[in-house]
Amino acid sequence: MTLKVYLSGEIHTDWREQITTGAHGLDVVFGSPVTDHAASDDCGVAILGGEDRKYWHDHKGAMVNAIRTRKGIAEADVVVVRFGDQYKQWNAAFDAGYAAALGKSLIILHGPDHAHALKEVDAAALAVAEDPAQVVQILRYVLTGALPG
Numbered sequence: 001m002t003l004k005v006y007l008s009g010e011i012h013t014d015w016r017e018q019i020t021t022g023a024h025g026l027d028v029v030f031g032s033p034v035t036d037h038a039a040s041d042d043c044g045v046a047i048l049g050g051e052d053r054k055y056w057h058d059h060k061g062a063m064v065n066a067i068r069t070r071k072g073i074a075e076a077d078v079v080v081v082r083f084g085d086q087y088k089q090w091n092a093a094f095d096a097g098y099a100a101a102l103g104k105s106l107i108i109l110h111g112p113d114h115a116h117a118l119k120e121v122d123a124a125a126l127a128v129a130e131d132p133a134q135v136v137q138i139l140r141y142v143l144t145g146a147l148p149g
Helices: 015-022 037-048 054-075 090-101 119-124 132-144
Strands: 003-009 028-031 078-082 105-109 127-129
Touching (some): 003 015, 003 054, 003 090, 003 132, 015 028, 015 132, 054 090, 078 090, 090 105, 090 119, 105 119, 105 132, 127 132
Parallel strands (some): 003 028, 078 105, 105 127
16 A cells, blocks of 8 residues: 655755655655745745735745645645744644644654644644654554564
8 A cells, every 4th residue: 555645844854854764665655845945935926926025925925835735735645744943834733734624644743842832733633753763653554564673
């Protein structure tokens, strides 16, 4: 069985690479948003034309990115949403809520310092992991039934 996994959220660390590398050999297909921050921010104006006000610049980018994100989440079997330490990822919170509303199997990934702030988001998840290796172990168990170790 091929598992489609959408990796959403924080784009400033290598957590996606850790998961995709760790899942090598498993029957998993990964999807994700555009992780080039500048391209993600500027896609709307690059495609649809410039804006004088930053609000509309950002709005266009958010709408174009939402097309990709909604498709990726809708087609996924499992959605992993990472909340990082450096920035407030409001888009990650939306992605988690959207995935939960669609009934997707949701794994939330964040460090222990975010446990209180994300308690409602965590409550919507089937698993809450603290590091990418735990996500890989979940995927391995789902596909093979094998426990770590």
